[in-house]
Amino acid sequence: MNTPSPPRLPVSLAANPRLSSWLKISADGYVAVSPGKVEIGQGIITALAQIAADELDVDISRVRMQRASTASSPNEGVTSGSLSIQQSGRALRHVCAEVRRIFLAKASDRLGTKIDMLDIQDGTIKGPGNVTTSYWELAEEISLDRDASGDTTAKPVARRSLVGRSVERIDIPGKVFAQPRFIQDCAPPGTLHGRVLRPEISGAKLGELKQDSAYAVAGIVAIVRDGGFAGVICETEHAADAALKALHGGATWVGGEPLPVESDLASFLKSQPADLTVIDTRGGAAYPAISRTIRRQFSRPYIAHASIAPSCALARWDGGRIHVWTHSQAIYLQRIDLARVLGLPVEDITVEHMEGAGCYGHNGADDVALDAVLLARATQGRAVRVQWSRADEMTHAPFGAAMLVEIAADLDARGEVVGWRHSIWGNGHTSRPDGLEPPKLLAATELKEAFPRLAAGNQRQPSGGADRNSVPLYDFPSWQVEFHRLLAMPIRTSALRSLGGQCNVFAIESIIDEIACEHSEDPAAFRLRHLRDGRARAVIEAATKRATWKSERQPGIGHGLGFARYKNTGAYCAVVAEVEAIGEVRVKKLTLAADVGEAINPDGVRNQLEGGAIQATSWALKEQVRFDRQRITSTGWSSYPIIRFSEIPDIDIVLIPRPDQEPLGAGEAALGPVTAAIGNAVFDALGVRIRDLPITRERLVDLLENAS
Amino acid sequence: MPQIRFRLNGTETAVDADPERSLLDILRSELGLTGPHFGCGAGECGTCNVIVGNRAVNSCDMPLWSAEGKDITTLEGLGSAERPHPLQRAFIAEQAMQCGYCISGILMSAAALLRQNPSPSADEVKAALDRNLCRCGSHNRIVRAVLRAAREMSAG
Ligand code: FES
Ligand code: FES
Numbered sequence: 001m002n003t004p005s006p007p008r009l010p011v012s013l014a015a016n017p018r019l020s021s022w023l024k025i026s027a028d029g030y031v032a033v034s035p036g037k038v039e040i041g042q043g044i045i046t047a048l049a050q051i052a053a054d055e056l057d058v059d060i061s062r063v064r065m066q067r068a069s070t071a072s073s074p075n076e077g078v079t080s081g082s083l084s085i086q087q088s089g090r091a092l093r094h095v096c097a098e099v100r101r102i103f104l105a106k107a108s109d110r111l112g113t114k115i116d117m118l119d120i121q122d123g124t125i126k127g128p129g130n131v132t133t134s135y136w137e138l139a140e141e142i143s144l145d146r147d148a149s150g151d152t153t154a155k156p157v158a159r160r161s162l163v164g165r166s167v168e169r170i171d172i173p174g175k176v177f178a179q180p181r182f183i184q185d186c187a188p189p190g191t192l193h194g195r196v197l198r199p200e201i202s203g204a205k206l207g208e209l210k211q212d213s214a215y216a217v218a219g220i221v222a223i224v225r226d227g228g229f230a231g232v233i234c235e236t237e238h239a240a241d242a243a244l245k246a247l248h249g250g251a252t253w254v255g256g257e258p259l260p261v262e263s264d265l266a267s268f269l270k271s272q273p274a275d276l277t278v279i280d281t282r283g284g285a286a287y288p289a290i291s292r293t294i295r296r297q298f299s300r301p302y303i304a305h306a307s308i309a310p311s312c313a314l315a316r317w318d319g320g321r322i323h324v325w326t327h328s329q330a331i332y333l334q335r336i337d338l339a340r341v342l343g344l345p346v347e348d349i350t351v352e353h354m355e356g357a358g359c360y361g362h363n364g365a366d367d368v369a370l371d372a373v374l375l376a377r378a379t380q381g382r383a384v385r386v387q388w389s390r391a392d393e394m395t396h397a398p399f400g401a402a403m404l405v406e407i408a409a410d411l412d413a414r415g416e417v418v419g420w421r422h423s424i425w426g427n428g429h430t431s432r433p434d435g436l437e438p439p440k441l442l443a444a445t446e447l448k449e450a451f452p453r454l455a456a457g458n459q460r461q462p463s464g465g466a467d468r469n470s471v472p473l474y475d476f477p478s479w480q481v482e483f484h485r486l487l488a489m490p491i492r493t494s495a496l497r498s499l500g501g502q503c504n505v506f507a508i509e510s511i512i513d514e515i516a517c518e519h520s521e522d523p524a525a526f527r528l529r530h531l532r533d534g535r536a537r538a539v540i541e542a543a544t545k546r547a548t549w550k551s552e553r554q555p556g557i558g559h560g561l562g563f564a565r566y567k568n569t570g571a572y573c574a575v576v577a578e579v580e581a582i583g584e585v586r587v588k589k590l591t592l593a594a595d596v597g598e599a600i601n602p603d604g605v606r607n608q609l610e611g612g613a614i615q616a617t618s619w620a621l622k623e624q625v626r627f628d629r630q631r632i633t634s635t636g637w638s639s640y641p642i643i644r645f646s647e648i649p650d651i652d653i654v655l656i657p658r659p660d661q662e663p664l665g666a667g668e669a670a671l672g673p674v675t676a677a678i679g680n681a682v683f684d685a686l687g688v689r690i691r692d693l694p695i696t697r698e699r700l701v702d703l704l705e706n707a708s
Numbered sequence: 709m710p711q712i713r714f715r716l717n718g719t720e721t722a723v724d725a726d727p728e729r730s731l732l733d734i735l736r737s738e739l740g741l742t743g744p745h746f747g748c749g750a751g752e753c754g755t756c757n758v759i760v761g762n763r764a765v766n767s768c769d770m771p772l773w774s775a776e777g778k779d780i781t782t783l784e785g786l787g788s789a790e791r792p793h794p795l796q797r798a799f800i801a802e803q804a805m806q807c808g809y810c811i812s813g814i815l816m817s818a819a820a821l822l823r824q825n826p827s828p829s830a831d832e833v834k835a836a837l838d839r840n841l842c843r844c845g846s847h848n849r850i851v852r853a854v855l856r857a858a859r860e861m862s863a864g
Contacts, residue, residue: 308841637841
């Protein structure tokens with residue numbers, strides 16, 4: 001395969017070359033940085049501030065990170081896929097390097113000194129004989145309304161002083177001192193409160209709607225109805241909740257779409273009409289030396305993003321102009337969808353980001369923004385804040401797709417893998433606003449002039465969607481990987497942290513473990529024997545060494561290994577899980593080794609890895625969206641339990657230092673390897689292989705009974 | 709409507725409102741606080757926790773009338789940037805969050821724990837926080853931060 005030569009400018013900068021869209025230097029002694037990526041609890045704004053401060057040689061306290069807005073920020077698409085540092089970070093580093101040089105050139109004129117005799121310290125530019133000027137002094141004389149040239153090189157690694165250090169996150173103090181940062185906490189005086197009526201029966205349409213009792217609620221301002229979309233607007237949240245309840249009482253619902261049988265998702269996933277794509281192949285077809293084939297089927301259920309905060313948005317119409325405040329991960333794409341739904345030009349809409357709670361992918365953030373816009377149209381001039389209920393968040397936000405994965409491994413007489421087929425069934429993992437028709441927002445499918453709802457699409461390789469991480473990293477001589485993307489979508493699916501990566505890695509690493517164990521080969525040694533990439537080998541070696549892999553056996557305790565390179569192109573992560581399986585499975589300890597390339601903020605990287613590991617443990621042991629044939633029944637935390645403090649494993653992380661390598665996102669690297677390591681540890685403890693997630697007590701009891 | 713009186717973050721407070729409304733709703737929409745967060749409205753996540761007397765309680769689940777005469781502390785009353793509570797310092801020192809939405813409720817549960825048990829073990833901290841959910845997986849850092857604050861407080 002030919003690798004294309006890298007573009008001269010980083011992607012984000014090539015798309016937004018104007019320097020001033022990224023950076024402004026103020027005569028008042030600060031630097032305003034406007035990234036197009038947004039904070040979702042991953043610490044991105046701090047990491048970007050570090051990069052800017054380092055490259056410009058200013059103290060980090062002078063860096064003011066601006067909230068992304070379509071009015072002023074570069075368009076960086078979606079904040080997702082662990083790409084923020086790769087894209088935004090690289091672009092910003094280039095921008096800062098170039099701006100630094102522009103200022104140095106000006107300073108050299110001004111001071112009559114050669115550029116390479118000048119030095120910058122905290123924004124003060126010094127030359128020999130103590131002549132000085134500063135960014136702040138020169139700021140008004142230099143316009144950054146020009147395009148990046150791309151011919152400036154950033155500082156070499158050795159000269160970076162902030163990058164690579166665990167600088168404290170700049171958003172944390174506000175969060176411990178109750179200074180409002182979250183969109184949920186934002187309701188300027190005069191704001192009205194909206195709630196939207198949604199069916200409990202999946203796919204049901206709103207029929208007759210009696211509005212009198214809702215209109216009788218004190219504080220009601222308006223009821224909006226447009227086809228199947230309906231909502232209330234009130235002076236207070238309390239009134240809005242009461243009016244919505246009254247509206248529910250007056251609503252008649254028509255029809256509905258049957259949901260699959262929850263207990264037999266495998267048959268459902270395999271029986272639907274589907275698009276078949278061959279994702280990757282290697283080597284010849286039939287291998288003559290096959291002595292036997294191991295076929296295994298793995299599955300995971302639908303998983304909820306289950307953000308701790310319900311989705312929320314504010315919108316205000318002023319004449320023909322609309323202002324939206326949102327925790328969307330993609331403000332520009334959301335704006336395109338809003339414009340399409342409203343039939344307005346994008347220029348009439350400003351979409352501004354505000355932080356929400358962690359979302360872990362595409363949750364209700366974009367949907368609620370359209371809800372707010374549709375309601376605010378009725379209250380021209382006054383902002384309407386819409387916040388979903390917990391039940392809305394658990395039932396109407398898109399879910400991570402259920403998946404079925406079948407792997408058939410052909411072994412030769414010595415037990416070596418000579419052929420490999422990996423087949424995936426499930427919905428696609430992408431229903432985000434993507435700038436394409438039709439708009440992807442929930443209410444768009446409810447309006448009188450409704451837009452169709454398409455079955456979720458799927459990102460293409462090399463990152464992949466459902467097929468993410470499905471191409472083996474091991475050097476088997478032949479393989480074929482295919483994905484059956486469902487064309488029906490009774491349960492709406494979209495991007496959830498790691499997409500298909502979690503289930504594919506779980507499947508691959510489980511069967512690898514099985515093959516190794518059958519031949520009494522150490523599973524770590526088996527992997528190392530099949531990996532040529534030194535960085536991959538290094539994380540496996542580091543994790544097994546740190547965890548004292550294969551230490552003495554204790555009854556009821558098991559150890560398991562899982563490994564992947566996220567997206568096959570991102571961060572490397574190997575995990576050793578220690579579980580206790582007495583009655584119930586308890587994950588006692590997770591030892592991770594990760595290689596994320598250059599770690600801009602090592603503590604931030606650890607925080608992301610820890611979070612991913614804990615969330616994966618929760619998914620693996622507890623999580624599944626519940627439904628009957630008519631409705632989603634997991635509507636809150638008691639019907640959709642997640643991991644609690646008393647169940648949290650100890651986590652130990654080894655970060656492999658790679659300051660010379662491209663930085664890679666860490667937030668999604670651990671999900672697959674942790675899930676697989678837990679499954680393999682359960683086998684080590686109990687001698688049964690669990691292939692359907694989550695690993696519940698009932699499933700284990702069944703397996704153990706069948707085994708005996 | 710009856711007036712309900714209570715002490716809020718050390719200040720005598722009187723509210724004229726429907727006594728059946730939740731304390732969370734009153735704190736946020738009538739009294740303008742943003743420390744206590746809405747997460748579920750059903751007593752299942754702890755993001756709305758405040759301290760009533762000496763105990764952390766879900767303010768979403770507590771009707772206003774039951775606040776009558778009580779001493780109530782929210783995150784706003786725990787400390788400030790100028791005079792931080794040891795827990796606030798410790799959460800910064802341990803960088804004990806990702807998104808941080810759950811943190812206000814967790815700080816209140818932790819503060820109530822330390823009032824009752826100034827030197828808890830890690831398991832006691834976990835038990836005290838077991839009704840607080842954190843979706844981001846910041847749990848281990850949070851436990852470390854609470855233990856750090858406890859050490860700092862007992863060192864005086
Ligand atoms: S909001 Fe009160 S417990 Fe969830
Ligand atoms: S830090 Fe995000 S929910 Fe706890």
